[in-house]
Amino acid sequence: MKKIIVLVMVMVLTTVIFTACAQEDKVVLNVYNWGDYIDEDIFEMFEEETGIEINYETYATNEEMYTKIKKGGTRYDLAIPSEYMIEKMIREEMLEKIDLSKIPNFKNIDEDFKNLSFDPDNTYSVPYFWGTVGIIYNTELIEEPINSWDVLWDEKYAGQFTMMDSQRDSIMVALKKLGYSMNTKNLDELEEAKQLLIEQKPMVLAYVGDNVKDMLISGEAAMAVVWSGEASAVIQEYDEFEYVLPVEGSNLWFDNIVIPKGAENIDAAHQFIDFLCRPDIGFLNADYVGYSTVNTETLKLIDPELMGTTYAYPLDEWIENYEIFNDPGDFILEYDRIWTEVKAN
Amino acid sequence: MVNKWVKRLYTLLIFTFLYAPIVVLIVFSFNDSKSTARWEGFTLDWYRSLFQNRYIMKSLYYTVLVAVISSISATLVGTFAAFGIFYMRTWKQKLVLNVNSIPLLNPDIVTGVSLMTLFVAMNMELGLMTMIIAHITFSVPYVVLSVLPKFKQMPGEMLEAAMDLGATPWYAFKNVIIPEIKPGIITGGLIAFTLSIDDFVISFFTTGSGVSNLSIAIYSMARRGIKPEINALSTLMFASVLILLLIINKRTKIEDI
Amino acid sequence: MLKRIASGPYLVWIVLFILIPILMIGFFSMVRTDAETGAYYLTATNFARVFEPVYIAVWTRSIKIALEATAICLLLGYPMAMILAKMNSRYRTIAVMLFVVPMWMNFLLRTYAWMTILGKNGILNKILMFFGLPQMTFLYSEGAVLLGMVYNFLPFMVLPIYTVLSKMDQSLIEAAEDLGGNKVNVFRKVIFPLSLPGVVSGTSMVFMPAVSTFVISNLLYGGQYMLIGNLIEQQFLVVNDWFFGSAISIILMILILVTMAVMNRLSGNNPEEGGVNLW
Numbered sequence: 001m002k003k004i005i006v007l008v009m010v011m012v013l014t015t016v017i018f019t020a021c022a023q024e025d026k027v028v029l030n031v032y033n034w035g036d037y038i039d040e041d042i043f044e045m046f047e048e049e050t051g052i053e054i055n056y057e058t059y060a061t062n063e064e065m066y067t068k069i070k071k072g073g074t075r076y077d078l079a080i081p082s083e084y085m086i087e088k089m090i091r092e093e094m095l096e097k098i099d100l101s102k103i104p105n106f107k108n109i110d111e112d113f114k115n116l117s118f119d120p121d122n123t124y125s126v127p128y129f130w131g132t133v134g135i136i137y138n139t140e141l142i143e144e145p146i147n148s149w150d151v152l153w154d155e156k157y158a159g160q161f162t163m164m165d166s167q168r169d170s171i172m173v174a175l176k177k178l179g180y181s182m183n184t185k186n187l188d189e190l191e192e193a194k195q196l197l198i199e200q201k202p203m204v205l206a207y208v209g210d211n212v213k214d215m216l217i218s219g220e221a222a223m224a225v226v227w228s229g230e231a232s233a234v235i236q237e238y239d240e241f242e243y244v245l246p247v248e249g250s251n252l253w254f255d256n257i258v259i260p261k262g263a264e265n266i267d268a269a270h271q272f273i274d275f276l277c278r279p280d281i282g283f284l285n286a287d288y289v290g291y292s293t294v295n296t297e298t299l300k301l302i303d304p305e306l307m308g309t310t311y312a313y314p315l316d317e318w319i320e321n322y323e324i325f326n327d328p329g330d331f332i333l334e335y336d337r338i339w340t341e342v343k344a345n
Numbered sequence: 346m347v348n349k350w351v352k353r354l355y356t357l358l359i360f361t362f363l364y365a366p367i368v369v370l371i372v373f374s375f376n377d378s379k380s381t382a383r384w385e386g387f388t389l390d391w392y393r394s395l396f397q398n399r400y401i402m403k404s405l406y407y408t409v410l411v412a413v414i415s416s417i418s419a420t421l422v423g424t425f426a427a428f429g430i431f432y433m434r435t436w437k438q439k440l441v442l443n444v445n446s447i448p449l450l451n452p453d454i455v456t457g458v459s460l461m462t463l464f465v466a467m468n469m470e471l472g473l474m475t476m477i478i479a480h481i482t483f484s485v486p487y488v489v490l491s492v493l494p495k496f497k498q499m500p501g502e503m504l505e506a507a508m509d510l511g512a513t514p515w516y517a518f519k520n521v522i523i524p525e526i527k528p529g530i531i532t533g534g535l536i537a538f539t540l541s542i543d544d545f546v547i548s549f550f551t552t553g554s555g556v557s558n559l560s561i562a563i564y565s566m567a568r569r570g571i572k573p574e575i576n577a578l579s580t581l582m583f584a585s586v587l588i589l590l591l592i593i594n595k596r597t598k599i600e601d602i
Numbered sequence: 603m604l605k606r607i608a609s610g611p612y613l614v615w616i617v618l619f620i621l622i623p624i625l626m627i628g629f630f631s632m633v634r635t636d637a638e639t640g641a642y643y644l645t646a647t648n649f650a651r652v653f654e655p656v657y658i659a660v661w662t663r664s665i666k667i668a669l670e671a672t673a674i675c676l677l678l679g680y681p682m683a684m685i686l687a688k689m690n691s692r693y694r695t696i697a698v699m700l701f702v703v704p705m706w707m708n709f710l711l712r713t714y715a716w717m718t719i720l721g722k723n724g725i726l727n728k729i730l731m732f733f734g735l736p737q738m739t740f741l742y743s744e745g746a747v748l749l750g751m752v753y754n755f756l757p758f759m760v761l762p763i764y765t766v767l768s769k770m771d772q773s774l775i776e777a778a779e780d781l782g783g784n785k786v787n788v789f790r791k792v793i794f795p796l797s798l799p800g801v802v803s804g805t806s807m808v809f810m811p812a813v814s815t816f817v818i819s820n821l822l823y824g825g826q827y828m829l830i831g832n833l834i835e836q837q838f839l840v841v842n843d844w845f846f847g848s849a850i851s852i853i854l855m856i857l858i859l860v861t862m863a864v865m866n867r868l869s870g871n872n873p874e875e876g877g878v879n880l881w
Contacts, residue, residue, distance in 0.1 A: 030554055030555045031555075032555075035565070035568075035569055036569065040399075043399075055403075055554075055555035056400065056555065057553075057554075057555045057557070058565060060568070061840065063840045063841065063842070064839055064840050066842070067838075067839055067840060067841070067842040068553065068839070070842060071461075071465050071842070071844075072465050072468065073461075073464055073465045073468070073469060073470055073471035073475070073553060074470065074471050074472070074553035074554045075470055075472075075553075075554045076554065076555075159739060162824070165824075165825040167840075201826070204826060205739075205742050205824070206742045206823070206824025206825060206826050207824060207825040207826045208824055208825065209568060209569075209825070210568060210569040210570075211568060211569045211570035213570070214569070214570030214571060215570065218571075218721060218722060218723045219722055219723060220721060220722040220723070220741070330637060336841045336842075336843065339841070340833075340836065340837075340841060341656050343825075343826070343828050343832075343836070344656045344657060344659065344660050344828045344833060345656060345659070352685050355681060355682070355685065356682070356685055356697070359678065359682050359756075360700060362753070362756075363700075363701070363704050363753075363756070363757075364700075364704070365719075366712065366715030366716060366718075366719055366753070367704065367707065367712075367715060369715060369718060369719055369725055370711070370714075370715050370718065373718070422611055422612050422615060423612070425608040425609060425611065425612065426608070426609040426611075426612030426613075427609075428605070428608040428609070429605060429606070429607070429608035429609025429610070429612070429613075430609055432605040433609075441609075441613070441616075444616050444620060444621060445616065447620050447621075447624070448620060450810075450858060450859060450862050451624075451855055451858065451859075452810060452811070452813070452814035452831075452854060452855070452858055453811070453814065454814050454816065454831050454834055454835070454851070454854075455624075455627075455814070455834075455851045455854060455855050456623075458627065458834060458838050458847065458848075458851055459623035459624050459626065459627045459851070460619065460623050461838070462623060462626050462627055462630065462844065462848070463619070463622060463623040463626055466626065478619060479619075481615070481619075482615070482619040482620060485612065485615065485616075489612075504605075539706065543706075543708060543709065545708075545709065545710055545817065546816075546817070550838070550839075559708065560708060560709075560710050563708065563710040563711060563714065564710050564817065564821075567710065567713075567714045567717065567821055568820070568821070571717060571718055571721070575711070575714055576718075578711070579707070579708075579711045579714075579715070582707060582708060582711065583703075583707055586703055586706040586707055587703060589706075590699060590702065590703060590706070594695075594699065
C-alpha cells in the first residue's frame, strides 16, 4: 500500500511540475495551419521578440479546417484557408475583420494579390502564398514528356501515381480533363467527372496529403498531382523531377491568413500576421515550404533562377487559362456527395 | 520429438512476426539517414531532434497530464460506484451494469463522435477539459468491473459488523472495506492509466485548439510519411513499457495480487 | 446512507456522458436541418442513404476484411495459445509477457512500423532485391491493411484463449485420453468446446476494432480504401454531414451490439466479464 501511495504521489508531483512549467501566464496564440506549411523555427523567433507563445496544429485540407472551426468548440486565433474557403467563411460570418493599420508590413504585399474578388479590400484576410496545381513526375521513371491530365488515365501508369486527398482539387482534375469549368454547378458535368474518377480509381496508388513529397523522393510514386510548392520543394533538392502545368488548365490558388471568430488573442494574431509579412520571415518561410511568395520585398531575396520556372514563378502566359476556385454556396453539398461516392467506391 | 521442434519453430515464427517490426524501428532509430532502407552509420541525432520537437514534447506533457488526472478521477468515481452498485437491488444493478458496459462494447469511433457531438452541443471548448472527461468516461467502466468482484468476494456484511461496533460509515469504509478491495482498485487504476496513455480514436475526436496527445501527434506525423523521430520515440516507448512491466511483475510477485 | 450516495456521481456521469451522447447521435441520425430556417425535421433519408449500393459496398468491404483478419488471428493464435498453455511454468510467464509487451506499445507505432517495412524502399523490398527478385508494391494494398490488422490484434486473440486453456481442468483431458480418445478426438470433443468462451471473447476482441478502424486503412492504404470507420471519420471531420455520419454510427453500433449478444449467448459467457478478460 505504501508503495502505491508513493507512486501516486510521484505521479501527482510530476503533473504539478509539468503544469507549473506550462502556466507561465503567457499569451498563447493558437495557430491552425496546413501541415508542413510554415518554417516552425520562426515560432521561436516570434516568441523571443514578443513573448507570445505559439500553439500549433495542422490540417490536411480546407474542408477539414472548415469543419473543425464550423462545428464550434475550438478556439483558433489564426488559420490559412484558400480563396474559395475564405469566401465561404466570410459568407457564413466565421471571420473577424482584420485591422490593416496594425499590420504595417502589409505594404510589402504585391498589389496583384491584394483586393482579390473573394475578399475585396482585404477586410478579412492577408495574402500568404499562391500557387498552382499540376503534375510532378520523376523523369527517371517516366520517360515521355507530359503535358496533359490524360496521363492520369493512362493504363501504362497504373499504380504509379497519386491523386490529392482534397475533394475540390481532385474533382477539378476530372472536370478540366473533360473541358468543363472547375466551378461548375451543372450536375451532369459533375456526374461525368465522378464516373471518370471512379474509372481512374483502380489505377491510383493512393489519395495522399502531406506525405506526397516523401513518396516521390523515396520512389514510392513516380508521378503525383500536387500543389506547386510541394513540387518546388522536391525539385530544388532532386534534379530528376519535373513539374508540368497541364494544357487543359488547372487551379490557380491563393492562401490567405484569417482570424476565425472566437479567437481570443486578436491583438497577438495581428502581431503574428505582421511578423509573417516581414520580408526576412517571408523569405525563411518561402525557402522552407517552397511556395511562391506574395511579398514584393521577399521576392527580391529569392533566387532569381526560380523565376520563370513552372513550379515557383511561372510566366503569365502559361497560366492564362487557369481558373480560381469560387464558393459554390449550397451546391457544395453535391461536391461533398460526389467525393464521398468516389472515395467509397 | 519432432512435435516439440515444430512447436518451437512455430513459437519462434510468431514472436518474430510480433517483434520484427519493433526491432526494425529500434535499429533504424540509430541510423544516420532519413531512409529506413540502408544502414549509414550510428547516430543519436534523431533522439536529439525528438527532444527538441516542441510539438511532440507538448503532446507528451498532455498525455501524462490527462492520464494522471483521468485515471485518478476514474478510480475514485469507479470505486465508490462499485460500492454503491454492490448494495443495489438486483434489477437496478443489472440496468446500471448494462449501461456501464456500453463504452466497453461500443466501437471507439462511435464513443468518440458521440462525445464530440455532446461537447459541441453543450458549447464546450474542445481541448484539455473535454479530453479528460472523455478519458474518464471510457475508463470508469473498467474500474467498476475490476473493483466490483472484490466486493463480491468480501465476507458478507462486513460493513454492518463494523458499524455495529460503533464505526462511522466513513471510518468503516476507509478502514474495513478499502483494504479488502485494494487489489481491485489498483488493477482498475492501472487499466485506466494505460488505456488513457494509449488512446487515440476517442481523443482524436474530442480534442482541439492545439491540445493533442502522443497518439495524435504520431498519427499526424505518420500521415506525412516516414519520420525517423518516430522511430526514436518508439524505442523510448518500448523501453518504458518493458521497464514498467518488469516493475509490475516484480511487485505482483511480492504482494501477490 | 453512504451506500446510497456512493454511486451518485457515477450515475450522473454515465447518464451525462454515456447515455445522452448516444441518444444525441440517435436523434441526429433521424433528422436533417432545413436549409433556410435551420430547423430540424424528421426524415429517413440518412438511413436510406446508408443502404445505397455505394455504401453497402463499404459495409461488405469492412465486414469482409474484419472477418478475414479474425479468421487469420484465430488460425495463427489458437495453436500459439495451446503451446503457451502447455509450456512449463518457468518459460510460460516470460512467453506470456512477451505477448503483452507489443500490446502495450502504442497502436499507432505498431501500424507505423509496417509503413517502414512495406514501403517501396522498405526492408522487405531490400530483402527481395538481395535475392535478385523484382521490387513489389506491398504498401497501399488490401493485403497491407489485412496484415496491419492481424499484427495489431493477434495478442487479443491469443491471450483470452490462453487464459481459458490454462485454467482448464487437466483431469478432464486425462480422463478423455484414458477412455481411449485419440488426440484429434480429445481436441475436438473436449478441449475445443471447453475453450469456446476464450475463442468467443478473442473473436469479438479482434472483430470489433477491425470492423471499425480508420487508422490502419488510412496509414497503410492511403485514404483510398474506404472502410466504415473512414466513412464515419470523413462525414464528421471533412464533409461535415453529422446527420449521415450519425446514421452510420448508429448502424455500426447496432451491428456490434447484436454480434456481441449473439456471441455471448453462444458461449454462455458472462457479459460482465467480457471486458476484463484481457487482463
